[in-house]
Amino acid sequence: MSAExxxxxxxxxxxxxxxxxxxxxxAVRGLDLCVGAGEILAIVGESGSGKSxxxxxxxxxxxxxxxxxxRRMHWQGQELSSLSRAQRRALCGRxxxxxxxxxxxxxxxxxxxxxxxxxxxxxxxxxxxxxxxxRCIAALAEVGIPSPEERLRAYPHELxxxxxxxxxxxxxxxxxxxxxxxDEPTTALDVTVQAQILELFRELxxxxxxxxxxxxxxxxxxxxxxxxxxxxxxxQALERGSAEEVLAAPAHPYTRALLRxxxxxxxxxxxxxxxxxxxxxxxxxxxxxxxxxxxxxRGCAFAPRCERASELCRREAPRFAPNPRAACHHPxxxx
Amino acid sequence: xxxxxxxxxxxxSFATRHxxxxxxxxxxxxxxxxxGALALVGExxxxxxxTARCVARLEEADSGSIRLDGTEWRAKHGRALLPLRRxxxxxxxxxxxxxxxxxxxxxxxxxxxxxxxxxxxxxxxxRALEWIEAVGLSAEQALRLPHEFSGGQRQRIxxxxxxxxxxxxxxxxEPVSALDVxxxxxxxxxxxxxxxxxxxxYLFISHDLGVVRTLCESVAVMYLGRIVxxxxxxxVFRTPRHPYTRALLSxxxxxDPVRARAQExxxxxxxxxxxxxxxxxxxxxxxxxxxxxxxxxxxRTQPPPLVPLSSERHLACPPGMAQx
Numbered sequence: 162m163s164a165e166x167x168x169x170x171x172x173x174x175x176x177x178x179x180x181x182x183x184x185x186x187x188a189v190r191g192l193d194l195c196v197g198a199g200e201i202l203a204i205v206g207e208s209g210s211g212k213s214x215x216x217x218x219x220x221x222x223x224x225x226x227x228x229x230x231x232r233r234m235h236w237q238g239q240e241l242s243s244l245s246r247a248q249r250r251a252l253c254g255r256x257x258x259x260x261x262x263x264x265x266x267x268x269x270x271x272x273x274x275x276x277x278x279x280x281x282x283x284x285x286x287x288x289x290x291x292x293x294x295x296r297c298i299a300a301l302a303e304v305g306i307p308s309p310e311e312r313l314r315a316y317p318h319e320l321x322x323x324x325x326x327x328x329x330x331x332x333x334x335x336x337x338x339x340x341x342x343x344d345e346p347t348t349a350l351d352v353t354v355q356a357q358i359l360e361l362f363r364e365l366x367x368x369x370x371x372x373x374x375x376x377x378x379x380x381x382x383x384x385x386x387x388x389x390x391x392x393x394x395x396x397q398a399l400e401r402g403s404a405e406e407v408l409a410a411p412a413h414p415y416t417r418a419l420l421r422x423x424x425x426x427x428x429x430x431x432x433x434x435x436x437x438x439x440x441x442x443x444x445x446x447x448x449x450x451x452x453x454x455x456x457x458x459r460g461c462a463f464a465p466r467c468e469r470a471s472e473l474c475r476r477e478a479p480r481f482a483p484n485p486r487a488a489c490h491h492p493x494x495x496x
Numbered sequence: 497x498x499x500x501x502x503x504x505x506x507x508x509s510f511a512t513r514h515x516x517x518x519x520x521x522x523x524x525x526x527x528x529x530x531x532g533a534l535a536l537v538g539e540x541x542x543x544x545x546x547t548a549r550c551v552a553r554l555e556e557a558d559s560g561s562i563r564l565d566g567t568e569w570r571a572k573h574g575r576a577l578l579p580l581r582r583x584x585x586x587x588x589x590x591x592x593x594x595x596x597x598x599x600x601x602x603x604x605x606x607x608x609x610x611x612x613x614x615x616x617x618x619x620x621x622x623r624a625l626e627w628i629e630a631v632g633l634s635a636e637q638a639l640r641l642p643h644e645f646s647g648g649q650r651q652r653i654x655x656x657x658x659x660x661x662x663x664x665x666x667x668x669x670e671p672v673s674a675l676d677v678x679x680x681x682x683x684x685x686x687x688x689x690x691x692x693x694x695x696x697x698y699l700f701i702s703h704d705l706g707v708v709r710t711l712c713e714s715v716a717v718m719y720l721g722r723i724v725x726x727x728x729x730x731x732v733f734r735t736p737r738h739p740y741t742r743a744l745l746s747x748x749x750x751x752d753p754v755r756a757r758a759q760e761x762x763x764x765x766x767x768x769x770x771x772x773x774x775x776x777x778x779x780x781x782x783x784x785x786x787x788x789x790x791x792x793x794x795x796r797t798q799p800p801p802l803v804p805l806s807s808e809r810h811l812a813c814p815p816g817m818a819q820x
Binding site: 207208321322323324351352353354355356357359360378379380381382383384385387404405408409418419420422423424425426442443444445446447450 | 704708709733745763
């Protein structure tokens with residue numbers, strides 16, 4: 162179904178390099194990314210996989226120590242790198258928006274919610290005070306905040322974590338962007354509150370045709386809301402496909418290993434073994450550590466930890482061809 | 497005679513700046529036999545960490561009893577607590593902030609022995625090396641500083657430090673929550689192995705019910721300072737009886753898109769209430785599906801006691817008791 166959706170963002174061959182005292186660190190190493198209206202694309206990966214950096218690079222929010230290159234970075238057909246910095250900032254603020262993991266550090270502690278919301282509108286639109294107030298109230302109501310008029314006067318510390326995250330989402334959406342980058346938006350929240358926020362994301366996609374790029378390390382979150390998923394490791398995508406395909410039948414050994422290392426709380430039927438003092442239950446693990454991105458990587462970045470790795474993997478970096486699902490020389494199901 | 501750890505009617509309150517008292521732990525009781533593993537689960541602010549800190553005597557509870565091997569520890573102070581510390585050690589969530597950045601791993605792991613005046617310098621060193629290897633680090637890594645290690649390796653150092661006194665119990669406060677999935681799995685396996693090898697008892701604080709199910713045979717679910725349901729993990733997770741336990745379990749998305757979306761979900765309305773102004777009666781009633789359906793007046797007026805449901809399970813929900 163994603164093929165029929167109008168493509169909003171199309172990125173090809175994104176590379177991000179940081180200059181550090183230890184030398185050059187290649188945080189993103191050739192990433193392709195594509196999102197359509199009304200769609201949730203999840204980017205999954207562990208710390209250091211480059212999933213957050215890729216987002217920041219597209220939003221042009223990286224510090225000067227980063228150099229960003231891409232073969233193509235199209236927003237609705239327009240090449241972003243051809244815009245001036247001011248044009249790009251204006252576009253990104255209006256049409257692309259962002260929500261971060263920790264709402265407490267992203268909100269100004271000394272300004273009321275109403276003040277912070279209206280600031281966004283003042284930057285992007287010319288409205289009267291009455292119009293601004295009405296838009297702020299509508300924005301808070303849309304993300305499910307009860308009695309929004311009163312909340313306009315509240316300070317961030319007076320709200321719970323879940324409410325603060327809703328305020329952040331309201332703030333991101335108030336200028337009616339087409340795409341929302343959400344970086345671990347539920348990681349700091351309790352599970353019952355996480356469920357509410359994920360529900361809200363699905364509603365927003367359906368109601369507004371909003372596209373969401375959701376960066377997460379939680380495969381459960383992917384399973385619940387994502388249409389498509391891209392699995393990242395060491396700055397590259399290793400697997401991509403619909404959430405159903407990738408989670409039910411992972412093609413890349415890394416995705417498979419990741420899925421196996423998540424313990425499931427649910428118990429269905431009676432056949433499950435119960436943890437007992439006698440025989441410890443064991444989780445599948447991935448041996449070793451991710452590679453050092455300050456060192457050049459030869460062949461497949463996952464090869465040193467991969468149970469299927471061969472001589473070819475250590476010599477030659479795999480591509481998404483012939484298998485469009487996994488950048489792997491020996492995907493699951495092959496010999 | 498080893499009778500294990502017994503905590504009875506533990507109460508801990510804190511004073512706020514405005515002179516109010518907040519009851520973070522409100523009458524918590526549990527037993528942990530030698531070699532057993534009990535998980536305290538619940539959302540932030542439910543009092544699970546405060547309970548563990550009181551039991552480890554990093555905080556002093558207002559009232560109640562903490563008995564270990566026949567001795568009462570709740571009201572002891574200073575050096576009188578040293579014997580308790582040898583039996584019971586704590587492992588923290590954040591391996592970044594719980595290790596002194598200027599100390600070498602070997603010195604960090606050895607330090608508890610020095611504090612307790614155990615062994616000669618040479619003996620201490622050898623024992624530290626043994627434990628460093630027991631948690632999966634190498635002797636050559638022992639001479640490095642904490643910043644040279646990844647999160648998972650630092651957690652291994654924290655565990656070695658806790659185990660060098662050869663305690664009977666470990667209190668583990670979210671030990672894998674800050675780690676990546678694949679690394680968390682390594683630490684969970686290490687904890688399972690160590691428990692079996694040294695017959696350790698675990699009091700495991702976590703919000704990750706998957707990890708809890710893997711490591712602990714018993715579980716107690718906390719909400720706003722009280723245990724609302726407890727029993728064998730497999731039973732509680734398979735047939736949760738408290739409406740809050742049900743909501744908590746159904747809020748975790750399974751890693752299977754078909755199930756994750758088809759799954760009947762009790763999305764809880766509202767946020768966890770503030771411990772500053774706890775709702776009267778059962779603290780959960782404003783968010784409770786059962787209360788919304790049945791509207792039992794007692795839920796609003798009386799905090800329900802935790803009563804036996806079977807020989808192994810306990811439940812603090814009279815309407816839930818009545819349900820099948």
